[in-house]
Amino acid sequence: MTLIFIIKRMTYDFNKIEKKWQDYWAKNQTFKAENKSEKPKFYVLDMFPYPSGAGLHVGHPLGYIASDIYARYKRHQGFNVLHPQGYDSFGLPAEQYAIQTGQHPAVTTAENIKTYRRQLDQIGFSFDWSREVRTSDPSYYKWTQWIFIQLFNSWYNNDSNKAEDISTLEKLFASEGNSKVNAVCDADIMSFSAEDWNAFDSKKQQQILLQYRLTYLAETEVNWCPALGTVLANDEIVNGVSERGGHPVIRKKMTQWSMRISAYAERLLQGLDKIDWTDSLKESQRNWIGKSVGASVVFPILSFPGGEEKAGSQNRAGYMTGGNNSHLLLERARDMRAKPTLAEAALWEQLRNKNLDSKFRQQHLIGDFIVDFVCLSKKLIVEVDGKIHESQLEEDAKRTEILENDYYKVVRFTNEEVLGNIENVLEKIQNELAHRECHKSDSRKSEQIPPSGVRGIKVFTTRPDTIFGVSFMTLAPEHELVSQITTPAQKGDVEAYILATAKRSERDRMADVKTISGAFTGAYAEHPFTKQPIPVWIGDYVLAGYGTGAVMSVPCGDQRDYDFAKHFNIPIPNIFSPLTPKGGTEDSLNLIETEAFTEKAGFVLKNSDFLNGLDYKEATKKAIQELEKLGQGEGKTNYRLRDAVFSRQRYWGEPFPVYYDETGMPQMIDKKFLPIELPEVEKYLPTETGEPPLGNAKEWHWLQYGDDAKIVSKEAFESSSPSGRLGGALELNTMPGWAGSSWYFNRYMDPGNTEAFASKEALDYWKDVDLYIGGSEHATGHLLYSRFWQKFLFDKGVVPVDEYAKKLINQGMILGTSAFVYRFSWMVMSNPDKGFDILDPKMPYFFITKSKYEKIKEGNAEETKKTKDFFLNTLNEIFPDSEISLGGEISMQLNPTHVDVSFVNSSDELNIEQFKNWREYYSNAKFISEDDGTFKVKREVEKMSKSKYNVVNPDQICIDYGADSLRLYEMFLGPLEQYKPWNTAGITGVHNFLKKLWKLYHQGENGAFYVTSSSPSGRLGGAVSPPSEGLGEALKTLHKTIKKVQEDIENFSFNTSVSTFMIAVNELTAQKCTSKDILEPLLVLLSPYAPHIAEELWSQLGHNESISTAAFPIFDASHLVESSKNYPISFNGKMRFTLELPMDFDAKQIEEAVMANEKTQEQLAGRTPKKVIIVPGKIVNIVG
């Protein structure tokens, strides 16, 4: 017996249903995730949205719908699902708006968030809103500031290969100096001993530590836009001017906070292998990190302008230092050596020849100074001051300070002291020497110093195996050696070239990579092995910013070197011996006749001394070994990844928890005082003195006595008591947009925590994101920086995993379908006496429908004439008093103009009335329509954007079709990761599907709910027919659907499951299925996609609880077993007909049946098949 229950007549009132269930979910906190649960966890995350003023357009929810389907599916699977949402609410647009309107960004941001929230709610997402975070909320950015402090208090230890607390570094410095420390740090670090360190004052120590910290202050060259008063990122500059406003941009050096992300380059690269992210995304991160393995090689410089340096001597390094103008100073030093003062001569007599056991040099160049005497190994400078120094005490003091900064000690004596009591002077010097540790100039540290002076030209190469192919060196024009080594004869050429390069803008240099240019410096370097001189050139194909800014040019193995050599007639020695397929070499074949041979295989080396006969791998290894023996090179890995600038001259961002003390050193504010809240300012522009907007804050000085601290005005700070006082001016920059988004996924685990950014329990439970969905445009920004922070936090033991997202999917963009109308006009000529004003407001705009436009474009004379007549007649009607004539046909103007897509229907017909009302100046527009009276527009797919009038807002779609239709349709459009145009026309398809679905459950009289139950103890009681009786076809449909939908969700192929649902409903409708056994599980399948209608029908089935955690139906293959198969019968691979045969036929039986069939004989037309391929259960293919 079958029980029938009829509830009441209902139509699919989606607006009412959707509102009802959205309210229900909110009221019952249906999607709240628990931090303690017996269930397995699953974390589904969407990329943080920026709440823009324009609100959501239909492209935004695409990824959210996909992740929501997955989250809901996982709930049906029995997981405790964390699916949070929040806002990356600091950012430029709100600030720009504040600048224009004076409205506080916090106010506009809050309004925008409200709109976003309303729009998100109406789509029915299963977010746990109790965990919402906003980056601009002080309770959130408190922890962003805290992480910044952790970075400041850390350094990267290459030996332990992780970040460590800065205190461990201080201990090392105090006990052994820095020579053995293997840290990631600034490039220009001087070595010091433990004694030096302990003798340094606090400021000096802090300056040194800053060179090791993971976030540090440094002078960085930035893109400065004076008009906007801020630094711009590279992608904010378009064609050399600012993207916003088109203002000029200049290169400027500024002191900024930087993040030492380069410390993590290798781990960021290696980590990619552990995570399931899209290949293209990993690929762009790999490119960005840009690892290249090779060697660094030093080429000594053979000739200096003065000729006083000779190449080849081993103890050259450290012999002399000097800045860019050293060659000028050197001449002066020589002069002074020749004409010493009496006192100098006397002292030199005593110091020379190692009378004091230390080697001294006289009139030597240190940095940009010529000092009287210096002991390089002990870094002791002895100055003998004549009368003249009394008048320049200040300059001397400054000079002393600079030298001391380089760890030199300066002792001064007067002429009188030296001449009067030279014994005393020598004793003092001896004393100093005894207290100073010996400085080895060739320590590991000094190798990190960029090449300068006689150290030679340091290059990085990925092909050390080709070192015998070097025929010249090329330096970047900006290289600091250029001015030092250029010979007088070449000076003119070189300077002219440098000037010409400097003039060329970045853009010119980029656009014009084909032109080869350069200049010879006149200098020669020495080949490390052959000791042959190699000419040194400069060329702008070598970039100052990469590697060492210099290359060893191997024209036979590098195309750019090859082109350069050809252009300047530099020899191209060949070192490649091509391999034949048999393994021998074939030297008659010249690999480099027309271009460089850049392959790393298929050759052995020749003309390469000890590398002869070796291949790429062997030779690379051998070359590095030999270079290391000579001390002129070593194996080296280079990364393109640069440290990230972390300061922005902006208001609407996180303030730094930093003040500058009286010595000007940055100090972190203690954790207990966080957050440092963003101050109020009167205007959001830079100050008159060019300081960032925070410079406008009246109170922005830190004033702290012990546990008491407050932010006060400059005056209040200066008048406060200095005793026990901490504090100073607060940092004026704010953090960049990526600060808050680099760790938010951790905050969602425990967003309300006030003691930590998340509790250990929460972090250990949720661990990482299982599924992360977002746009690929963040590939090298957010997604790289956030991995860096996560690894850092992992090193510090704060988070349990070092990769925060196991799987990441990129959703494609939904593009707009822009509409264009064609405007046309002719050149108008009128009689001067009876003229009319072309700017007369009565002068209308003329538009022509698409097909006629196309005819005219093709040169259709008739259509052109008609259009012309229409134009002229219309004008004559409007201006009856004028005599108007037109220019020739050639002067006809046809311009496509964007028109708002809301005026255009799905058949591309323009609503002329709406269009006329759109703009005042269109109100009297004239139209040439199609012959049937419609006016058609041209369509084109473009990015969705306000300025293209092609934005489609989800609000209206929800009103017209409902959120379930929108969700299904966005998924139905195509594969998630693909870019695809939005076309509202198709939404009726999925909407009809939902109506059909509704009908399937409402097959009662007058559309009443009607479901038959066969369950003996069903919820509504009653009896009883054997389960599944007579449901064969329906069960097959159901289980086919279960299988497909489950596979689809797990493969993120959401578009195909929508088709599957349609097929299922079509089939069940055809079967007139009313069985609860079928229709109930079907709802669970559908619920992730169309949750509102699923909830409604679920409750109509008699359930009192939400469908959201109902168990996902289990696929049972037995329902799909077929007894026969409709075999496709192919002839030579082409399917000609099908044949129904029993499933249990074996190959032989199939062949007999097929060959016996008359259609087979017809196809064969008397031929005998050569071969019959039979795959039982699949196909039959007859060949012949």
Add this chain to the structure above:
RNA sequence: GCUCAAGUGGCGGAAUUGGUAGACGCGCCGGAUUCAAAAUCCGGUUCUUCGGAGUGCGGGUUCGAUUCCCGCCUUGAGUACCA
């Protein structure tokens, strides 16, 4: 230039390990219902000279290729002389 992704009807797209190419939907065409329209329902819809041909183009492997291999073309994205 390099790297990655993608090219299938009028359109969005499907074909999951090589096995019936064009599922599903839109649009279009025809029909039913209606005084009429909307809505709904039913049927058709790759091209075709009715033999066949056909998944960007040209080759190859295979009994069989949208799927695998080689070469090319086009489009989109990222990157910009990376030594």
